[in-house]
Structures are given as C-alpha cells and as structure tokens.
Amino acid sequence: MSPSMRYRVVIPVLDQLHYTAQCVDSLLASGTPLEALLVIDNGSRDDTPQWLAARPALTSVRNRVNLGCGGAWTQGALLAADADWVVLLNNDVLVGPAAMERMLDAADRHGIDVVSPALVEGALDYDFAAHAAEFAGRLNGAVRRGWFHGVCFAVRRSVFEAVGFPDTDRQLGGREDVEYLVRCLRHGV
Template sequence: MKPETKVTIAIPTYNRSELLKVSLESVLAQDYPDYQVLVLDNASDDDTEAVVRSFADSRIIYVRNEVNIGIFGNWQRSVELNTSPYLSILSDDDVLLPNFIRESVLALDNHPHAGLSAGLPEFININGGTLHVTGTEFSDRLPEGLISGLDFIHQIVDGRKWILRTSAVMFRAYALRAVGGFDITHSKYLLDLNLYLRMAVQFDFFFIAKEMAQVRFHVEQDSQVSFGSAGTGSLAVMAERNDAIAYLLQSPRAEDASYRQWLAERLLYINMRRSELTSELIPELNLSWSERLQIAMQEIASVIPAGKRLILVDENQWGCKILSQFDALPFLEHDGQYWGAPLDDEIAIRELERMRQAGASFMVIAWPAFWWLDYYSGLRNYLSLNFRCILHNSRLVVFDLWL
C-alpha cells in the first residue's frame, strides 16, 4: 500500500469476474492522478484473480481472502487496509463515471468537517443499459451541498427516503475510523444506512448534484432479496430509524421540550409501523385483516356522524362503498373515482383544501395508507398544525377538518 496516495477505491468482490472487469475499467479511466485500487477477492473460485492481473496496472493492489469472510468482513477489511485519507467502496457490479474521484475529492477538501461526499446514481441493468427511471422511484430527491449530520438524521426520522448509493460515496478515512467502520446492528443488508446514521452524529455530509456512478440492478443483488415481496429490509429500516431517534435524543436538539415531544410522536409511529410489518411476516401475531376492518368501521361510526362527507385515504384497499352511511370520497379523487397517490405534498395539500371547500368535514387515514404519514411529511405536518386529530390508533387516524 502507498501511504502517500490520496484516494483508495476499494472493490470487494466475489465470483463476478465479468462485471468486475467493467468496474475496474471505470476506475482506471478516472481523470484524477493520485489514487490506487484495492481489489478484495473474497475467496472467489472463478477467474477473478486472472482478470485483475490482466490489467497489469501498478495502481491495482490485489488481496485474496483464503476463506470467504462474508460481505461485512470484506467491506470492513477495506476500511482496515486503507492507508489513504479518502476511501470509496465500489460494488463489483457498479461503474464509476469519469468525474467521480475529482469531484468527490474537491468536495471533501473544501469541507473539512464533512465525513463523506455523495453523488447521484445513474441506474443500469445487467447488460449496462440505462434504466429510464426518475430518481424518486428509488429515493427521495437528495439535498444539494453541505448538510449537517443532525439535519440528515432528523430528515430520516421525519420520513425522508434518502438513499445514498455507496458506489457514489467517498468517505473521509478519519471519519470511518472515528465511528468504528461498518457494523451489523439490525440487518446485514443495511451496512450502509447504519454507517451513515452513526457517522452523521459526528460529521456533516456533502451532496454533489451530479451523476457520479452507475448502479446496476439485477436479481442476484442482496438488496433485491432483502426488499423483495418476502424480504425483511423494510423492517430493518424501521429499526435503524428508531436508533436515529435515540441519536437525536442524545444531541443538543433534545434540550427543546417541543422537539422531544416530536421525537416521541415519531417513535410511537415508527414502532407501530414496525409492528405492522412484523405482523405481515408472522400473521398470527396480530388481528386478521377482517377483524381490524370490523373494529375500524365501528370506530369511524363512533366519531363521525352519519351522512357527513369524509375523505378516505386507504390506497383504495377498502373502497368508499364500505362506508355506506357516509358520503365518502377517495383521495386523490376525480369525478368520485380513486385517482392514485399524489405526486408530492403540494398536490396533496391543494387537493385536500379543494375537497374541504367542497364540503368534506373529516379525513380518515386507514392503516393500508399509513406509509403516507412518512412519505408525505408535508401533508402530515399540515394536518397536525391546522386540524384536530379526533382518533389515532393502529387502525385509523381521523382529522376533523372544520377549523
């Protein structure tokens, strides 16, 4: 290893020699003079070593593990073996864009308290073809420029789905050492989120509003297994967000009583969502769908007078006809028909006010749409600030829309 080298690009790899070759080519094409490439072969039994050595480039350092030490062990080894001030960990199936090192180094050099810099991803398929998707299909829009670590944690607790693709991230090695590198607190599939939250307690983050890496999606990915229809990834995310609340409680922000109250409300909500996800994996743990629905119908009738116009937020899973004693409308709606989820908070609030002015006096948010209370945090805050919540439990949240 070369201690004087400013940047190390580590590539943990296992039995992906063909994709690894493409990743290596992208690193060696970088428009930056001072870096090395650390390939960590996790005991592959294909031609990985031959592919690496075929480049015959002095910047490449090949390290082979005699036995497979797992994803965590290999990623953590990249932290332990690094001797450069800056470290990036490139997945062996991803590709760096030519400006990655130069832009990332500039960001970290100019912001010495930033523990990492993060660029935007471009998504590709197994064959390298561009996936034409909007960034928000995988992640909420990332901020731009410098953001304090505590602000990052706050936004995750508030419901922001900010996903930092590790291949587009460059770490300050000092910051990695300060937090102890990677850890497996709740899930082996969330090494990155766990690290970002722990790092954000001590360091700022810098976001670069440019595409910096190509992130490949294919069926062999661990993330595809974890977050598939039978995956447990969402459950682990809730656990990480509970930890995030604890970090905020330990921060100076928690000296404010109103902020502690907000954190308590978020903790109760996130725990409820976590229990709901657990029940999907262990169906006998909670009430059945029909039992919950029957109780919810009784509860709605107990707080809303018959005949009143109400807005039903249920992902169209109940259907307004089930509330026959009310004038129920779906949300969003067009000519009385369900129109799907709103694109953003602004549209949601505008439609809420339109329907309220047209006579809707209550909004019922049913458990199938509880994720809205995270994703549409602007709508959630608007409701909480302007209207009285008359019912809140694990089945329903009901707001009285009369001011």
C-alpha cells in the first residue's frame, strides 16, 4: 500500500460469500486496484473466512464477533488512515467501469465531501455491462445534494475529523447510514 492512497473501499461482510466474491470481482474488473480493497469479515460462519485466507493479496480483517455494519465501517475507516477517501460499500453491490474514480472525480468537481453513486436496486436479471454503460451515460453529470445511500457512499477523510465515525450502535436496525447523514447535515457537510 502506498503512503497515501486516493481511496480505500471498505466492504463489511457477514456470510453471503457469493455476493462478496461477485463484489470483489466487479471492483477489480472496474479498475479498482486490489490494494484499495479492505474486507471486514464480521464473524462469517460460511466459507467466507477460507475464501479470504486463500487470497492473501486481498486485505481483510476477521472479527470474532459481528460488530454490525457501523462497527465494521468505523473499523475500516480507522484502518484506512492512509486514504483521502473511504468508500463504504455493501458486499452485494456490482460496479460499472471506473466506478470509484468517476464517483470521486464528480465529488471533487462539485465540492462534495460525502458522495453516493447513482444506483439501481433489485434482482440482477439483465445484462449488467450493457445496463451499466447506458445508465452511467444517462446520469452523467446528475447531482442530488443533501442525500446519500448506505449501499455505497464515500467519505472524505476530513469529514471523519469534523463529524466523527459512523455510529457503532447495533440497535439502529440497519439505519447507520441515515444516522450518519443526519450528523453530516448538522455539520454542514
């Protein structure tokens, strides 16, 4: 890992190896460097630990217990102290070509410190590559301020210094992203 990276992608996982493998493959195929990936295994009981162990070049951390999504995000953000941006990404996400670079380039162009890509949720029952190209072209330049999506969002390092890290309270019921958005908005981010 270089002394300073533009971004690190933090992927919290708990079981669901099929999604994790697809996600990692998608990121690598999109041009995301392997050294930019950080998988946080929150105590998986399926084949995820073995899959990660068989890929020593893929940086991963295994927690003995499930720290929850917010806990894994915070752990990853702390471990990614060498990065200007921390991308918090669910393991069931697929990305199009140059997705991370495009998202961060747009954030830099528009002066945005927390950014989410445009995305589509649902079953992958279509040609992803064709759809990704058309979707990216159609939404190129679109900006919606005051909102981000917890499926994937990137946080500039300076935001952690001003706002703090995502909440690690596992009682938020999957709403760690909303809690963090509210704190960001309260701080003018």
